[in-house]
Amino acid sequence: MKIISVESYRKLSRLGANLIAAQVTVKPRSVLGLATGSSPVGIYRELIARYQAGELDFSETTTVNLDEYIGLAPDHPQSYRRFMQENLFDHINIDPAKTFVPNGLATDLDAECAAYDRRIVDLGGIDLQLLGIGVDGHIGFNEPADVFEKPTRAADLHPSTIAANARFFGRADDVPRRAVSMGMGAIMSARKILLIANGPAKKDIVERAFHGPITPRVPASILQLHPDVTVIFSEE
Ligand code: GLP
Numbered sequence: 613m614k615i616i617s618v619e620s621y622r623k624l625s626r627l628g629a630n631l632i633a634a635q636v637t638v639k640p641r642s643v644l645g646l647a648t649g650s651s652p653v654g655i656y657r658e659l660i661a662r663y664q665a666g667e668l669d670f671s672e673t674t675t676v677n678l679d680e681y682i683g684l685a686p687d688h689p690q691s692y693r694r695f696m697q698e699n700l701f702d703h704i705n706i707d708p709a710k711t712f713v714p715n716g717l718a719t720d721l722d723a724e725c726a727a728y729d730r731r732i733v734d735l736g737g738i739d740l741q742l743l744g745i746g747v748d749g750h751i752g753f754n755e756p757a758d759v760f761e762k763p764t765r766a767a768d769l770h771p772s773t774i775a776a777n778a779r780f781f782g783r784a785d786d787v788p789r790r791a792v793s794m795g796m797g798a799i800m801s802a803r804k805i806l807l808i809a810n811g812p813a814k815k816d817i818v819e820r821a822f823h824g825p826i827t828p829r830v831p832a833s834i835l836q837l838h839p840d841v842t843v844i845f846s847e848e
Pocket residue numbers: 647648649650651652678679743744745746747750751752753773777
C-alpha cells in the first residue's frame with residue numbers, strides 16, 4: 613500500500629487524475645470503478661479538462677459505480693446517477709450505454725444486486741477502482757459491521773453517514789436510509805485501487821483504516837490485504 617500525503621485538494625485531484633488518465637491511456641477499454649461524494653469532484657474536473665484539451669479519450673471505457681440510494685429516481689438531484697452525469701459523463705465522450713450505476717428503483721433489489729455483480733464479472737472485472745472513505749471507515753456504502761460483506765446488496769446507512777450526507781439533502785430526514793452498494797468482493801477483485809481522503813475530518817479514519825487492525829468495524833481496513841492500493845490524503 614502506498615500512502616501519499618499532499619498539501620492541497622488541488623494536488624490530490626491532479627495526482628488522482630494522473631493515475632486514472634494513465635489507466636485509460638494504457639488500456640482504452642478499461643473498466644473504471646467510480647465513486648461519488650465530494651472528494652472525487654476535483655478528479656472528475658481534471659479528467660474533463662484533459663478530455664477537452666484532447667489528451668484523453670473515453671470512447672472505449674466502461675464505468676461501474678459503487679452505489680446508489682434506494683428510492684431515488686435517476687434524475688433526482690441527489691441521485692448518484694445524476695451526480696455522475698453532471699460531474700463527469702455529460703462532459704466527456706463516454707458511451708452512455710457503458711456507464712453503469714445501480715438502479716435504486718429496482719422492484720427486485722436482490723435480482724438487481726446479483727445482476728450488478730454478474731455484470732462486473734462479465735466485463736472482466738474492474739481495472740481501477742476509485743474510492744472515497746466515510747468518517748466511519750465505509751467504502752461505497754459498506755458500513756461498519758460484524759463481517760466484511762462480499763456481495764453487492766441493499767445496505768442500511770449508518771447514522772453517522774446519514775448525518776454526514778445531510779449536507780447534500782438540506783436535512784437529515786430527507787437522506788434515504790438504504791442504498792445499493794457494491795460489496796467488498798467486487799471492490800477487492802479490482803486490479804488497482806485508488807482511495808482519496810480529503811480534509812482534517814478524515815485524518816483519524818485514515819490512520820485507523822491503514823495503520824490499525826483489519827476489522828469489519830472499519831470497513832476500509834480490508835484494503836490492507838489488497839496488493840495494489842494507492843491512498844492519497846490531503847489535510848486541506
Ligand atoms: C458517501 C459515498 C461514499 C463516499 C463517502 C465520502 O457516503 N457512498 O462512496 O466515499 O460518501 O464522501 P465525501 O467524499 O463527500 O466525504
